[in-house]
Amino acid sequence: MVSSTSGKNTTRAVRSTVQNELPKNYGDTKIVLMPRDPFWSYAYWEINRETRDKLKKEHGNKGKLTLRVYDVTDIDFNGSNAHKHFDIYVSEEAENWYINVPEVNRAWCVDLGLLLPDGRFILIARSNFLSLPRHGVSSVTDEHWAILQKEFEKMVKLSGIDKIGQSSFDVSRLMKERWEQLMSMPSSHVSSFNRPVEAHVVKEGKNFWLRADTELIVYGTTESDAKLTIGDKEVKLNPDGSFSLRMHLHDGEIPLPIKATSKDGSMSKKITFKVTRTTK
Amino acid sequence: MPMKPKGYWCLVLHAHLPYVRHPEYDDFLEEDWFYEGVVETYIPLLTIFEKFLEEGIDFRVTMSITPPLANMFCDELLQKRCLRYINSLCELAEKETWRNRYIPEFLETAKMYEAKLKNARRMFEKYHCNLITAFRNLQDTGKLEIVTCCATHGFLPLKVHEKAVRAQVRIAREDYQEKFGRPPRGIWLSECAYTPGIDQILKEEKISYFFLESHGIIYGTPRPKYGVFAPVYCPSGVAAFARDMETAHQVWSAETGYPGDPNYREFYRDVGYDLDYDYIKPHLHSDGVRRNVGIKYYRITGKVGLNDKQPYNPQWALDKAASHAGNFMFNREQQIKHLHGYISKEPLIVSMYDAELYGHWWYEGPDFINYLFRKIFYDQKTIVPITPSEYLEKFPKNQVISPAASSWGDKGYYEVWLNGTNDWIYRHLHKMAERMIEIAENNSNTTDSLKVRALNQAARELLLAQSSDWAFIMTTKTMVEYAEKRTREHILEFTSLYEQVKNSTIDEGHLRWLEGKDNIFPNIDFKAFA
Numbered sequence: 046m047v048s049s050t051s052g053k054n055t056t057r058a059v060r061s062t063v064q065n066e067l068p069k070n071y072g073d074t075k076i077v078l079m080p081r082d083p084f085w086s087y088a089y090w091e092i093n094r095e096t097r098d099k100l101k102k103e104h105g106n107k108g109k110l111t112l113r114v115y116d117v118t119d120i121d122f123n124g125s126n127a128h129k130h131f132d133i134y135v136s137e138e139a140e141n142w143y144i145n146v147p148e149v150n151r152a153w154c155v156d157l158g159l160l161l162p163d164g165r166f167i168l169i170a171r172s173n174f175l176s177l178p179r180h181g182v183s184s185v186t187d188e189h190w191a192i193l194q195k196e197f198e199k200m201v202k203l204s205g206i207d208k209i210g211q212s213s214f215d216v217s218r219l220m221k222e223r224w225e226q227l228m229s230m231p232s233s234h235v236s237s238f239n240r241p242v243e244a245h246v247v248k249e250g251k252n253f254w255l256r257a258d259t260e261l262i263v264y265g266t267t268e269s270d271a272k273l274t275i276g277d278k279e280v281k282l283n284p285d286g287s288f289s290l291r292m293h294l295h296d297g298e299i300p301l302p303i304k305a306t307s308k309d310g311s312m313s314k315k316i317t318f319k320v321t322r323t324t325k
Numbered sequence: 326m327p328m329k330p331k332g333y334w335c336l337v338l339h340a341h342l343p344y345v346r347h348p349e350y351d352d353f354l355e356e357d358w359f360y361e362g363v364v365e366t367y368i369p370l371l372t373i374f375e376k377f378l379e380e381g382i383d384f385r386v387t388m389s390i391t392p393p394l395a396n397m398f399c400d401e402l403l404q405k406r407c408l409r410y411i412n413s414l415c416e417l418a419e420k421e422t423w424r425n426r427y428i429p430e431f432l433e434t435a436k437m438y439e440a441k442l443k444n445a446r447r448m449f450e451k452y453h454c455n456l457i458t459a460f461r462n463l464q465d466t467g468k469l470e471i472v473t474c475c476a477t478h479g480f481l482p483l484k485v486h487e488k489a490v491r492a493q494v495r496i497a498r499e500d501y502q503e504k505f506g507r508p509p510r511g512i513w514l515s516e517c518a519y520t521p522g523i524d525q526i527l528k529e530e531k532i533s534y535f536f537l538e539s540h541g542i543i544y545g546t547p548r549p550k551y552g553v554f555a556p557v558y559c560p561s562g563v564a565a566f567a568r569d570m571e572t573a574h575q576v577w578s579a580e581t582g583y584p585g586d587p588n589y590r591e592f593y594r595d596v597g598y599d600l601d602y603d604y605i606k607p608h609l610h611s612d613g614v615r616r617n618v619g620i621k622y623y624r625i626t627g628k629v630g631l632n633d634k635q636p637y638n639p640q641w642a643l644d645k646a647a648s649h650a651g652n653f654m655f656n657r658e659q660q661i662k663h664l665h666g667y668i669s670k671e672p673l674i675v676s677m678y679d680a681e682l683y684g685h686w687w688y689e690g691p692d693f694i695n696y697l698f699r700k701i702f703y704d705q706k707t708i709v710p711i712t713p714s715e716y717l718e719k720f721p722k723n724q725v726i727s728p729a730a731s732s733w734g735d736k737g738y739y740e741v742w743l744n745g746t747n748d749w750i751y752r753h754l755h756k757m758a759e760r761m762i763e764i765a766e767n768n769s770n771t772t773d774s775l776k777v778r779a780l781n782q783a784a785r786e787l788l789l790a791q792s793s794d795w796a797f798i799m800t801t802k803t804m805v806e807y808a809e810k811r812t813r814e815h816i817l818e819f820t821s822l823y824e825q826v827k828n829s830t831i832d833e834g835h836l837r838w839l840e841g842k843d844n845i846f847p848n849i850d851f852k853a854f855a
Contacts (some may be wrong), residue, residue, distance in 0.1 A: 067813060067817065068820065077485060079483055080738075082736060087743055141748060178520070178730035178731060179729035186548050189724075191550075200552035204543050206539075208539075223585075260601070278423060291601070293424060293426075
């Protein structure tokens, strides 16, 4: 952990931070509330050692760690004027919680505290105020842009309200789904899809089958600055003067005239292969 | 315009990749996201747009080019590596044309790759490996409108410090000015994530419009008279454009969407797995593990396993893209005619997509866009493509509404970025923001250049940690390790810098190393947090 009192930092010490663990905590006592969707919020918190010690000293192990969730819609919340509240008991070790709210389109605030057996609530930290995303259409109409209920319903439909929430139009996700679909098909179960080009020889019986094919590799070396052709095609040499070409070998006779010409064009060498394939 | 159109159509492509750049390795897997984007999406789109200009085909596209992507375009190391990537693919494509020369069912496809990859190389070199130049030129013609995005695609509604939200916007604006030579008019809020109050910050940062998911407007207060078919003004005066679900669905839907057509290219059947190991090895990463390399010879075929896929036919795929473009246009004409029965003004349809859908995932996507704008230009008079700022200029009078909190993610809110897989990051991100604001405020007048550098680097580390991509990846459970590693590293580097600034113990050697590594926003000013 990187502590704020580490003082001198040698180059080595700083570089090694990359291998270090993330800070487990930051010495704060706080709770932060975040929005997930109209129905759920997420809270994370931290209680520093000092606060923990103090709580222990004053209340022993009697209290239950509690999230008190207040409805603070349209009010200047002072700790006691919420519209309503509900409690969630969390374990000592918990550091975060997803909170399902009982009502949409409201604003919320969460107190992290200790609930004592006598009913007292000891505040540890108060969160930010949070309005969750609005759910559903508004009931307010604009007098300058008035619209009848019926027309509005139509407009909402045309705007694609039925597709809200189903819009998982994310490419990588779709592609991943396609991949999984492909992998669930029997003919895709091969370790690598190492089928040689396309089978030209297919002999299939009922359950027994054979596929086979041939390829040809032409390779060699010459002076690295030479010009090399195979037939009418110029072949690019590797920096060390080597070359290799691979091609499908079909039935019949394939002539392979290989010609190397020196850089200045004064010298040349030729080797010609003739390859024949017959299928029976 | 010769005739008054019945309605308008605004295509918005969101181009974004997280900032991934690892000079400490010669070869780094996740950097491929950028190279693949360049070859498969950005260059094909640029090629099409330039062709439109050349042939006088009027078109309008709105694109967000996020600051991380813009910074990657401008980074010399990534440019060099991207060229290396393109060269390796060109070489493979040449070998493939040769290998397939006696296999008629694959030869055309092999030739197609060779031609496309060589075009990619030509385009890349034409702009001296910096595609920002190409995008800026297109914007200057008025056909392409580029909007900015939050500085590192930070997810604004999950921040608790207003200054952290503001910094995401301000740093993006300043970076945009630097890259595009003008201030941004609009912004794409990362994941279209909005919560009331963000509009006020946009207003103060001189941004005049943003985009929203449809229920952001449908659930707005008061009731929106035109639904999602006209922009609204927020109470701050900033305009909001909402997504049309019909067009979203038409393209995206897993079942009925265009990209799943049997004639289109199968993404998952790649020569990186199919070909002989020694042959493909030079085109794999240095670890030699088989992965997709981008050359694929099969079409989707239907609901069959990978080994039953049929060979790809480029002409069939093109024909299909043309017919899908025709279908899309026809549906827009119908949609607009239908809306006319309910709306007393010309409706606006805003179609929003991830740019990388076009080309990278849906290989024929750029062809679809190509055919679509040609058809719209030549074959109909109902709809006119438009950009948001053109629309606002033409129709400055719009309803004032407070939009509802929303995002375009799964379920419509924030759950993708806040759930059991990623909620642990927020206590750190919030603490970092709090600390950044603290040291920025306390040192806003400092003239100590080493301290300024440390503060600027702390700001970079915070911003990079804030990328919503990491939380997203943790949710989708692919490449999670990388996302976690990045999050951890930025938290730790930031925390260390914070201590060093506070204690005046700045380690210049490490700072220099970090500046070279996490080098996004070369001209950042930490005072954006003060």
